[in-house]
Amino acid sequence: MPKLFYSPASPYSAKVRMAAHHAGYAVESVIVSTADDPAELIAANPLGKIPALALDDGSSVFDSPVIMQAINGATGGGLYPKNAAKRLAVLQREALADGICDCLLACIYEVRLRPEDKRMQSVIDRQFAKAMRGLDALCAGRLPVPAKLDGGVIAVRALIGYLELRFAGKWEKGRLKLKRFAKAFDEKHPDLAGLVPRG
Template sequence: MLLRTSPTSPFVRKVRLAAAVLGIPLELEVADTLDPNDTLRQQNPLGKIPLLITDDGEAVYDSRVIIAYLDQLAGGGQLVPNAPKARIDVLRAEALADGMMDAGVLLLYEGRFRPQEKFEKAWLDHQSAKVERALAYLEAHPLPEHEQINVADISLACALGFFDFRFEGKWREGHPGLVAWQTRFAARCPSFEETAPRL
């Protein structure tokens, strides 16, 4: 299967980690989301990555849907538990980590697409507050560490890795529990280092 990627996207990293945990090989092909001539826009009308092209030629997007598809291919119930309570707990934690990444991407794009004199402070503060609240919640309510890595673990690891990469790891101050959690995750999942973003 083919994964349309970017070497810096935390959501691409999330899919790559999920595939590695499941033992599913993926071929990687870089996509240019800003190039109207890239076939990405025909494969996904939103022109977003990650995007998976299955062996049957079907386009699957976004990261949550791709991971659900990969989990199903692997027999189901591995990254997303089948038991109702455990399933909701994991999916809720995934949504929180994904929301942190979404807010971080919006902060990044404010600097990428606007000159500094046109930055909207209220917007930046709004997005930053989302990240700060999520970090505080996760510091106070750490993810349970099960023997099997799940999609919540993967999402949180990618979120923290994204803030290390794009925001100089400033999240680490005041969050020793999350720092320790990330260290343990990296030791459990060698693919975390292998999928680290590169400029």
């Protein structure tokens, strides 16, 4: 069975695990600590980042948008529309959600990886502002929760889980649409609730 290296707090991992579950892709999920550069992870992804998917034939897939495509291809294509324009819209939403996660992670790493006297608040502020602009762009569009989920909708739920985990109280003002979306998502897809990012 394919092995997915992941961390429970990682939003990209949450996206991929939710997608695998929803699409019926059987995978063994293996928790790793990227800080330790475990050999199994490095063998699957020389960048040492999660998520990384090790396939049965010895090949591997990273990073998360590519893993999403691998899962989609292996499960009959239900996660991304066949129609080119609709597919592009789903990929765009996924890219926005992932890109917001990139900015949020940059904020976390600036605090976590640097000694206090070397931290640059201007870097944190700039990355956080980008993330908030991204959230506003998500709020500006339609955010339905379909019974049959796509990669973009799943990515948004994973992102909100990460916001709730690491940035509670700092992002919600004026963005109730995203809170409502997450609530509706969890009500409609309770089987995925346990896969959102958690500490």
